[in-house]
Amino acid sequence: MSETNLDLQVKTLPDSPGVYQFYDKDDKLLYVGKAKNLKRRVSSYFQKTHDHGKTRVLVKKIRSLRHVVVPTETDALLLENNLIKKYQPRYNVMLKDDKTYPWICIKNERFPRIFQTRRVIRDGSEYFGPYTSVKTIRTLLDLIKGLYSIRTCNYDLSAEKVSSGKYRVCLEYHLGNCLGPCENLQSEAAYNRQIEEIRKIIKGDFKDSLGHFRKLMNSYASEMRFEDAQKIKEKIEVLENYQVKSTVVNPKISNVDVFSIISDEGFAYVNFLQLSYGAIIRAHTVEIKKKLDESDRELLELAITDMRRKFHSNSPEIYTPFPVEVGEGIKVTVPKLGDKKRIVELSERNAKLYRQEKFKQIRITDPDRHTKRIMEQMKKDLRLPFEPRHIECFDNSNIQGTNPVAACVVFRDGKPAKKEYRHFNIKTVEGPDDYASMEEVVHRRYSRMLEEDLDLPQLIVIDGGKGQLNSALKSLERLGLRGRIAIIGIAKRLEEIYYPDDPVPMYLDKRSETLKIVQHLRNEAHRFGITFHRKKRAKAAIDSELERIDGVGSKTVAQLLTKFKSVKRVREASLESLTAVVGPSKASKIYKAFH
Structure with missing residues (x-):
């Protein structure tokens, strides 16, 4: 693996506890290490000059790395120990017996x-x-x-x-x-x-121990055996204050392979953990490109067979997140709870993190593929007829009906196109009417785009629920655009997604990239609209304060603010300074108004 790809691997490591493994150009294991924060620890090897000669030689030989994420730093320590014993890497202190930990x-x-x-x-x-x-x-x-x-x-x-x-x-x-x-x-x-x-x-x-002791304490107390009851009470307090931390390693789980799969539209990611005498001795994740929209079960069965052959595994039992068929002689267990369930969840977590790291790498090395994947995912999640390469989002802003404005933000390929953002002053609506305001700005936006023969968006997002969505829909119908542009509404409270003619909202997974992009659109529209609204309110406040003075119009206000920059400075200016800008008559009126 080239140094460029190694740098990429380091940049996309997670900020989680785990174990890292360094390999040379021949894919031979050089070193196994543990870390409280994988990204920070591994990065330190490549960001400083090392005093120790062997460390410098090790860093020069590194061509690739792999890692396993675990829940805690303690688990990282245990896993590091197991891997060193199993593979005895050249640059690690050798651990030759099984008596290291009690x-x-x-x-x-x-x-x-x-x-x-x-x-x-x-x-x-x-x-x-x-x-x-x-x-x-x-x-x-x-x-x-x-x-x-x-x-x-x-x-x-x-x-x-x-x-x-x-x-x-x-x-x-x-x-x-x-x-x-x-x-x-x-x-x-x-x-x-x-x-x-x-x-x-x-x-x-x-739970059971505390229940037993409480029952015994009450029994002693009812029998007037208060000294015995006090002793039991002390035991209860000790028990309540003690906390024990369990590890992912369980000695009962012996000679077992663990597999899990995470997939998206184009790829699947399969993680493999091999356990021997209750300890993880091998971890590996592979990426599989889908060809014919294969199911997770089909892909996992294929990967299990391939990885067991590749790593020469003869374990009689495997753990998986769902039932699979992998041939006779192999027991398939789908754990529901306890240590077995936790080890499958750990495998799934490693598959998810591997997928996230791949996405980060693709974003850097192949942005087109990253964009296409995001667009395909949005098309599927939002049930659209085509990829939403061009999205526009609308939001209204007014406070107690004053200075009503609206904002339109534009995203292209899932990213903000800030030069295309637009503000709207509400012209035809009196008072705080969000529905009518939304109808006006949507009509103004797309009637102009039709007049200028501009490319229309594939998706419109309305910040609001059914009411705002229906108002925007009226404008699209008048313009003959309903059916040509997909439109949805997003409500703030529970992030419900509303569709035209469908009273039941859709809820996206809170962790999905689609929801994050829609939320980003909504937040940008809100921020852009609020900023414009504040400027307009501030300008209105300034203009009204000066224009209330008899004989002062908008032209005089402009002259004063050009010279003094703010109303405060106009208020503090001397009569001579004001006279120099607007003449003695108006200067006298302004000075008297403020003094």
Whole structure:
């Protein structure tokens, strides 16, 4: 990849946490890094001189980059660790074992223990993490220890050994930290209820635990056991103040491929995440050009087969956002909630960001393609018979009926054409009548365009609801233009799009580019109209203040403002200064009026 394209990739990176990967001319991975802000971090490699020799050599070798977006900086740290272990890039510190980060383990045994470990053993035990901070784990384990009576010994508490009386309670029992399951003083069912609540706390779900403790506190209070109730209240406060942050990595999700797709009129973008032992080890996104208006399902099935072959994946299970057919022997899961659903959403987010970056790059390198895509999307979204290359938008401005004006703004290829903006003074309407004012300006605008044989717009946007739209429509009908020009109205409150002869408005996706362009049109028309209205009001206020003076007309006002620039300076001028401009008779009248 050329340096120009590399620069383009850097410019269009998102301002999100994630992991970046640098590749050389042979597409060999050179370096993996994490970032709180991908764009800022990656840009720093190319914007300064590096003191370290190896860094300078690395930057010279970079020819392309890839990245993966994750929800948090912590997740970026975990993903970076996994990728370094998997690919061992030349310029990274090597991580040769799996003991880098700690986990919380709920041991697969009778009366399960809960403890911190760096070894993940596949013996049926549950592992939560990995955590980037040992302090976080210790805080969480201390919280659990304070809330529940969980054993800390490593005895084999099988039913036979406990029944035989092999064990005796230890100091933890006498301190009240353990309820003595080793002597059958606590039932297995009661112990497991605690484990279930602890499992939910580790995952961040405090609802059941809080409910249990509140019920217990009320029970103690009703029995007049106020000291016990106070202890439970303290536990509730600790639990409410503790917040646990979950990660995208879940050790239960093992040997799985995740696929998602985002598409538009001409292209589809498919993201692939490969998970091994609960960690993301590969991420890749591809762009697919549509040929025959293929469905998302068809394209995703094609991409899944191709990418699994390309990356030699033999994972027996895949996660997708909707059902697909990819052959026998592969289990297809469409997650509905939980960690599996979140990992699919992460894949979709990466596909969306990849699409946005492509759009940014195209806007820079191929503006014609970008414009055509936008126009095709607007044509589809607004149900138009042709692309709206030329759009005009109208807005009325008046305050309490004074100085009524209107504005017309023009967009070409989705961008403002400011030289073609036009102002209108309302001539035939008395008082604040928005409907009649709209009818007047639309008629004046297009009757003139017809007289001068100018190109008409493909779309007219009216700032307002059904009333303003119908008023504009009357003018188009009188001019014989109804049917030749598409016309819509946009209401401010909920951004409803109104069509002629359709009482039900249309609502566009709030994130759609079409709605953003229509909003830009509306906002420009409002800004342009308000600016003109303010100037007109200011001029009217100035003119009226001076013209109220007996013997002062518009010609005299013009002379005074040319000389003194403002009414304030005229008011402060001496009699001699005024006489020099308008003569002694008028100067005397003006001076007396202000003094």
